[in-house]
Each structure stands twice: as structure tokens, then as C-alpha cells.
Amino acid sequence: MKLFDSKSKQALKDPLMQDNPITFQVLGICSALAVTVKMDTAIVMSFAVVFVLTMSNTVVSIFRNMIPSRVRIIFSLLVISSLVTLTDQYLKAYMYDMSKELNVFLALIITNCIVLGRAEAFAMKEGPWRSFLDGLGNALGYGIILVAVAAFRELFGSGSLMGFQIISDSMYTSGYQNNGLMVLSPGAFIILGLIIWVQRTIGKIEEE
């Protein structure tokens, strides 16, 4: 068996663009609004989701033939919540300031529909390697959108990127103002809507 046959490639690549979990499946919106005020929180959040999603997909897939079907969702949740708790504990110990900023949204990865959705729809049926790739693809697809939204919001809302001031002081003194809407959640909705619009126009996706 080849490591990257066409189906594995598809599992990794599709969720990045045309089957993106946020912009196409419209899952995981709530955290996409909450942690995208600044880029650094968006990046850490993306890494957390990459870890949780790839691991949960792999673990669920390994045990897929042993899991009694009546308790399969409980089992998936057990695995997911354990992984999220591990991530949360790790951040609290080694990235304390970041874990304070993400606070409850990190724990809410448990309820992120992408994670349970992939475990249920993919990992319960496919082998560990493909499930791993599918998890990675979906998590990265989620992360790309998160970082893109965060970049817009931080640049226009706070005039900086990754905490570095981009818009110079002279701009502010000559009357430029940060857009307060970008700091609030509706700003994220608008950016997200624009991204979805652009993506569907380029991808020529038509609504039925």
C-alpha cells in the first residue's frame, strides 16, 4: 500500500480549500469568532486543534472495531475531552499568559463540532493513517481560516500584526483610527462572510 494513495491525499487536501470545515461545512464558528482578535491567540488555538483533532481521529480509528456501537459517541467524547484537558494543562504550565487569554475557549474545543464530526464521520470507518491525515487536513483548514481572520482583525482593529505595530504613529496623528468593529465579534462575522464569498466565487461553488 502506498503511503499517499489518492484517497489519503484527498483526505488531507480537501478540507484545506474546497471542503474547508469553517467556510464550507460552517463548523467551529464560535471559536473562530472568539479567539481571532489577535494573531498569536489564533495560532496557538490552531495548534491546539491540530493536536486534538489528529490524535482523536487516530485513536478513535485504532479502536474502531472494538468500540461497542451503542457507546461510540461517548467513547469519542471521552478521548476528545481527555486530549483537550491535556492540552489545557500543558498550556497552563508552559504558556501561562496564552492560556489565560484563551481561557474557556480552549476547553470548548471539546464541543467543537469539527472534532466530534470527523471522529464520527471519518475515523469510525477508515484506517488510522487516513484518519490521521483527515484530522490533520481539517485542523489545518480550520487553522488557515482562523489565522486569516485574525490577521484582518488585528491589522484593522489594533493596527498591529503578532503584537508588532504596523500602522505608524504618524498615521494616527494625521487622523487614522482603528476600526473598533473589528475588535468585536461582529467584525469576525463580516470578515468570515467575505472570505466565504471570495472562496465560493473562485471555487465556482453554486448553492442549490
Place this chain on the structure above:
Amino acid sequence: MRSNAYTLIFTSITTVLLGFLLSFVSESLKETQRINEEIDIMKNILYSLEFTEKDGPWSGEEVKKIFDSSVIQKVVSADGEVIEDLIPSEIRADKMETQFPLYVKVVNNSVDGYAIPISGKGLWSTLYGYFALENDGSTVKGIRFYKHKETPGLGGEVEKDWFTNNFVGKKIVDKNGSLVSIQSIKGQVDTSSPDAYHQVDGISGATMTTKGLNEFLMNDLKKYDSFFQKIRVESKG
């Protein structure tokens, strides 16, 4: 369909295994997390007492070093006496209402300011912070919030410099020496008003947050009033 016995055994084993894993990880990271929390508190006390980060952000050790070398931790009672041989972390839960932590900034062996913890309800959440006075016991040295869940851009502005800087230099007592606390008012402070000495500009769109702040600041300052009265008398005499 698998048998009930299989389902029960399977779930029991996975639960126990994952339970063990989680408690093991949590137990082994506990100490590091506790140190992080302590350093975070120290850092915020230092900020309120006007220590500034000169060369980039402080590392954990630097925070501890500065804190240990120039801040003395004390506990004061409700009638303003310093309780000897007690530090804030040792205040018993049942004594919280009568014993209050106090952090004294010492520069070249003389007192340069006092920080006290403040907390109370805003609109959505409890705000936590530190409030610092100069060594005269009446002039504000700084205020700093480190934990809250107010709306970013509205109530969340309490943690921003533009808001907290307004507190610096204001007085918490009137001419007769009675406590008036600091009031954040609607709109901008009219500097010609006789009350301007204890007023700061409010935050537009955050009426409930600033109202809450006014209330709990007053309440917290009341707890320390007898202590700061003594300080005020000493510094005048």
C-alpha cells in the same frame, strides 16, 4: 450488537485508563502551574506599584527577584494594625473579612507606595486587580486589572492604559480627610469642578462596568481606611 457485559467492561477500562493518565499529568504539572500563578500575581502587583519593564518583558525569575527585593508583604487588620509574622498567603479562609493583604514597595529603605487587591462585579464578570497608593496614603499611584470578562472594546477598556493612567495622581480623600474613593464619571472630567481631584474619565458604552468599579473600589478602600488614616497622619506629622 455486542453484549451488555462487553460494553460495560470496555467503557470501564477506557474510563479508568484515561482517568489515570489525566490525574498523572495534572499531578506532575501542578507545581509548575502553581509557580506560574504566583508569578502572575507578583507581576500585577509590580505593575500597579509603577515598576516598569525596561528591557522587554520580564522573565519569571526577574519578576520574583524584583518582587523579593523591593516589595514587603504584610497583613493589616480591620482596625489598621499591621499583624506581625503573617503574610497574605497565610490568611485563613475564615479571617478573610478581617485581615487584608498589603504590599509595600520599598526603595532605598524607604516606603514608596502601598498596593492592595481589589475585586468586584462589573457587568458580566468579577474584575480582579490591584490598586496602589503613594506613601502619603491618599494619592493614587496606579491601578491594574489582571482578570475580567467584560466586553472587549467597551467594559474591557478598564485594563487599557488610557483609562488607568487617569487614576494616577488623583486623591482618595477630601479636604477633611474622609474617604471619597475615585469616581469614574460619564464623559470627561471637568477640570474646573471642585470634585475633579477624585474623578476620572468614564468609558463610553461601559456604564455598568464603571459603576461596578466605583462601588467595589469604595468598598475595598473602606477595609483599609483605618490603616491609611494612620499613614496619612504620620506623613503629615
